Amino acid sequence: MPRIRARSAVCGLFALAAAVAAASRADSFSDMAKTLMAQPAAQSALSDSDIAAGLKQALAKGTTAAINELGRSGGFWDNPRFRIPLPGPVEKIQGYLQGSNIGGQLDDLHLSFNRAAEQAVPVAADVFGEAVQKLSLDDGILNGPQDAATQYFKRATSDTLTARFKPIVSGITAKVGLAQKYNSVMGQAGPMAGLLGSKQNLDLNDYVTRKTLDGLFVRVGDEEKQIRTDPAARSTELMKKVFGSK
16 A cells, blocks of 8 residues: 555656646747737737828828929929939930030920929829828738838829829920920921931820829838838827837
8 A cells, every 4th residue: 555655646746747847838838929929019009090091191201202302493403313304305316416506405495394393293292192191001011112102102093193193294384385395406406306207206294294203203212211211200109100110
């Protein structure tokens, strides 16, 4: 009987040790799981509506910055990065034209393209604001590249923005007489313009619209990158919460 009791006691000790070890492993696993879950906790605590609203605020801030910077005299023209180039047909014979007696007219034409863009941008502010608010954004965009929201904005709204923005541009180009200036330059280019064939028949309003929108989207993307990388650029509590959770 004493031996049986001794064996029972030993077995009990082993069982207790195993239970303690199992409990220890369970505690370790639980701690590890808590640590892993805690890592994305800040972001997972954000609701989809928070993320969407934060991304929209970032786009709205970027759009405002772009409009304020580019929609003023010199906004396009004074910045080589955003300056709208001469259209392809003119650019191909630019060297010839600069060396002729219409070089001054060519410079005026180039400036007019940029002035038209600068004047059109502020008028289109409401168009951009409405487009931003209608976007559907999610955490896939939040965790994407530094300009992911801007690129999505561009893909989702380019057709709509072009349709609404082009009439604005058309009104501006008519006021500055852009078509007349272009036709005058091409008319005086003589034989060189003739070598371009049908390519000289350019839709000026379409050209200015596309180039203006391209510049605006680039500038909005700049602002988004800054918001993502620089906490000081997050000007609202929601932006701090959304982009600070990454």
